[in-house]
Amino acid sequence: MKIKKFIIAATMLTAVFALAACSNGSSSSKSEVDTIKSNGKLVVALSPDYPPFEYKTMVDGKDKIVGADIDLANKIADKLGVKVELSPMSFDNILAAVSSGKADVAISAVSANPERKKTFDFSNGYYTPYNEIVIKKTELSKYSSLADFKGKTLAGQKGSTQEIAIKDQIAGASLVSLTDSGDEITEVLTGKVDGTVLEDMIAKSYVAVNPELAIANVKIPVTEAEADMAVAMKKGSKDLQKEINAVIKELKDSGEMEKIIEKNYTESKSAE
Secondary structure (H helix, E strand, C coil), X not given: CHHHHHHHHHHHHHHHHHHHHHHHHHHHCCCHHHHHHHHCEEEEEECCEECCCEEEEEECCEEEEECHHHHHHHHHHHHHCCEXXXXXXXXXXXXXXXXXXXXXXXXXXXXXXXXXHCCEEECCCCECCCEXXXXXXXXXXXXXXXXXXXXXXXXEECCCHHHHHHHHHCCCCEEEXXXXXXXXXXXXXXXXXXXXXXXXHHHHHHHHHCCCEEECCCCCCCCHHHCCECCEEECCCHHHHHHHHHHHHXXXXXXXXXXXXXXXXXXXXXXX
């Protein structure tokens, strides 16, 4: 009798552990897409100081974040059947926000370079950038090659590939790291730095609304660090990566991605 009770108890205990294991397995296997759908929102980390990709403007008397990356985020959210929640922060914190789970993705003109790919998954690229040097228009004649920037001070955004470009590709230039690209432009305008390195579309957007500025007639070679802009997500987010890649492919194949960027570039030139 005791043996029978023991067998029954052991069987029940085994069943309990089996159920617990199934429950834990189900919980741990919940995908990023499932979590986002369950939450009803896609949380996007971004640094809204990079027109035309993300920047602040006044809409109906209210401060609003707009740009090509926001349009892309909305397209992704539409496919997932959720809303977008923007989480603005400094650029050097956006990947940390994804890593810590404070954001689902980072969509902020992020270059998917080899170093970042070691830690994060990235979507396919949606835009191929190159770097430009923004200077005062009155000093255009001073610069015809990268060598002319030897001994000059150049601003670059903290945590960006532009910092790398200044350190690795512009010999003899001094790097001034700043948190916000708007601060970089202000430093150029006030003469505190000789120039700033920005991605091409961002450089064009700032020059368009600051007639005192110009893009130097100098070419910075494209390296691996200037990889395509892509959506960053946690390592192992294969299902989410697949969904986002499908959206990007559709937008690029139809030509809509290019139109989105051009539209936002035009609008950023007249933004308040």
